[in-house]
Amino acid sequence: MCGIVGYIGNREAQSILISGLSKLEYRGYDSAGISVYNGKALQTAKKKGRLAVLEEQLQSNPLNGHIGIGHTRWATHGKPSDENAHPHSDNDHQFSIIHNGIIENYLSLKEELVAKGHVFKSETDTEVIAHLIQSLYEGDMEQAVQRAVKKMKGAYALVVLSKSEPDKLIAVRLASPLIVGVGQGENFIGSDIPAILEYTRNVYILNDGEMAVLTRNDVQLKDVEGNSISREIYHVDWDIVTAEKDGYDHFMLKEIHEQPKGYRDTMGSRIQSDQHKVDLKELTLSKQQIESIDRIHIVACGTAYHAGLVGKQVLESMTRIPVEVDVASEYRYRNPIITNNTLVIIVSQSGETADTLAALREAKSQGATILAITNVVGSSVTREADQVLITWAGPEIAVASTKAYTTQLITFYLLGCHFAEVLETKDEQFIAEVVSALQVLPEQVEMILSQAEDIKRYAEHIAQHDHVFFLGRGLDFAVAQEASLKLKEISYIHSEAYAAGELKHGTLALIEEGTPVVAIATQEDLFDKTVSNIQEVVARGADVLGLSTVGDEELVKSVNQLLFIPKTLPFLTPALSIIPLQLLSYYAAMARGTDVDKPRNLAKSVTVE
Known part of the structure; x- marks a missing residue:
């Protein structure tokens, strides 16, 4: 859910951490933060909002050092705020922690720690981990982390930095993705490969219940009992350019x-x-x-x-x-x-x-x-x-x-x-x-993409409305459900998808003059019935965009605007009919001025239940 990055080497950590987080902001963008060891102490900077807010602060107050961790957050425990942003520390600022996932028993752990005198500053489950590790530390950071994870229940990817042992990073994975990048005289941690691909193509992919101990010149993989694990390095053969916008707006x-x-x-x-x-x-x-x-x-x-x-x-x-x-x-x-x-x-x-x-x-x-x-x-x-x-x-x-x-x-x-x-x-x-x-x-998809301007015009029309309905039968209903999800998640327009034959069983009550309806009618054996259903909403004043295959001119008589997809086998039409509807959602979101790539309250990879 959240983005994680870590670095140890001879370069300035801050720039590498920020670069890595910029590749992971799609995973979470409620807040961002980094911790860097400067040779004497752990320095932390974290801010509510997008990564750019943190970057602006760091321009005037940079964190210098060659080892550090960074995080971009999608909020679970605690609202988005500076205090709830990662990294989190214990009361003595001995450890700095970043974490993706949920610690299910954090409340009981927190009560135990409070009873021992620990004071908490945030609402997060992550801060509990920092205090827990500090309470279990007896001079060996690796053993303290192993003891801590045995007490924790839930799902997590965890990275630990300590001023007591500033020559290493420790990472642990349980049911939340984590990879280790292997370099020359430097090593990296990330929750996804794009975060580190600028610096190395050689990675270890951690499995559940595994930990990695990183120093500048070495990576040791172990289970949480401390037993060594041998694994081949995975070489990434795709290019970071594929993760850039390549001239597109989004x-x-x-x-x-x-x-x-x-x-x-x-x-x-x-x-x-x-x-x-x-x-x-x-x-x-x-x-x-x-x-x-x-x-x-x-x-x-x-x-x-x-x-x-x-x-x-x-x-x-x-x-x-x-x-x-x-x-x-x-x-x-x-x-x-x-x-x-x-x-x-x-x-x-x-x-x-x-x-x-x-x-x-x-x-x-x-x-x-x-x-x-x-x-x-x-x-x-x-x-x-x-x-x-x-x-x-x-x-x-x-x-x-x-x-x-x-x-x-x-x-x-x-x-x-x-x-x-x-x-x-x-x-x-x-x-x-x-x-x-x-x-x-x-x-055929390329042919549909060439119709983008026609789709954009109708998208700008529906962007002025707060409710949109999608209709279809059979495979068209399956596509309607995906099209409806796309529209609501990036434009924030309330949209629903209905099996067209179910209109008369209640949904027609929602149709009034000018209500936008997108009707998909690509299935030959259901075409006539779908047209009849379209006429039901037209009779109640709906503004209908029809989507059909080339040659189905009959639909022109029943809709306000018609889009065509090329002819194909009926059960292959979903691979074509969804394309104009993806564009419809995109242009509607553009017209409403929303953040297309990072819609509010959502994240790319949902790694918590």
Whole structure:
């Protein structure tokens, strides 16, 4: 949820910490702070607000030193404020702590510490960690941290700096991402690779229950008992340029325009063009194992959940295996029916979403086979799943997901083809037709992106309203839910998505003169019924934007404005119809003057439940 960075070496730490935090501000931007050891004491600067507020303070009061830690916060315990910003310290300023996650038993720990005379300055659970480590310190920082984490319950990524042992940093991970960058005469810590990629491409990815002890010339990996761990270095082969805006006004707009490339990269070598087949070499499921699957659960959160709604219809139509889709935060608590023949598909952009990871572990403990669909190599989801399909969207910086969602759709289409071929539920001709249609999707997306000005005009119109409704049937309803989420999360316009056939069961009461309605009608077998539903809202005075495929001119008679997407197979339309609706949300947010890449109250990677 929050952004973490640490440095030890021979350079000035402040500039490296600020540079790293600037790459992580998408993870949290309620406040920011750094601590640097200056040779005599720990110096700390932290401010409520964006990183720029802290930078302005540091211009006149820099912190000098060659070891330090930094943090950008998304508030959980305690409101955004200078006092609640990280880093946090104990009463003697012996330790400085940054932390991502939640310490579930912090109140009981705090009561014990208060009874011992500790005085707290913030409302956070993180400050408790600093006091706890100080209370357990007996001359060995490493042992003090190990003792502390054994007392802590919850999820965390933790980095510790101490004036008592200023030649080292200690990092610990439990259910919250943390990586270590390895340099020459310097080493780094980050909660995500972009934070340190300017300085090194060699990283260790920490697993749950592991700690790293960093000095200038060495990195030691251990478990929390102190036992050494051996691990190969992971070499990052993508460029930091892909995480920059590249001339676009916002990361979100850049990422929308990167979707044709994301489609091509995700399909990549997985499609055998000469044979019109899908070859998922990464999957090691045998024919017998696939044939034994009697039900599929798709589990995800937010946008990934909406991708799962499309995935359900794709997999059921291609394989005739029953599929359920669950919100990850609810999955464990409904006591799902899981057997050894259940395939659970976990979908997560970051691969670190706390609720999704918890669902994965629950399903795995009950004997399910886990297949992960994620965008991040080396993430927790990829390490814990039995099977993994990477979506090659590339780094996604904007909080509102776009290219991660659409590459998840592409992955579901590929998986559907693969299973259908193994199970022989679809013939070769049908699969070849799907493969051919998939291969032209990137060019079709480029055609849609060229309509941006038309979309912008309607977006500026709906930006003047406080309520917008999205309608659709079948796969169009699944897309409507994602489109509605995009609009509300970045423009702050209240929007809802409804199955068009449900209007008469209550929703029509909300339609009045001038109410904007976005109606998606791309499914041929449901087209006439959707048009009838559109006429129901038109009769109540709604202002309707229709979205259909080229050639469906009938809709022109029923809507105020019409957008077209290119023709494709009906069950592939979500990969096209969402594109103009992403642009609609983007331009509506622009018209309302909101912070597109960093919408209020939200963060990119949700690593707390």
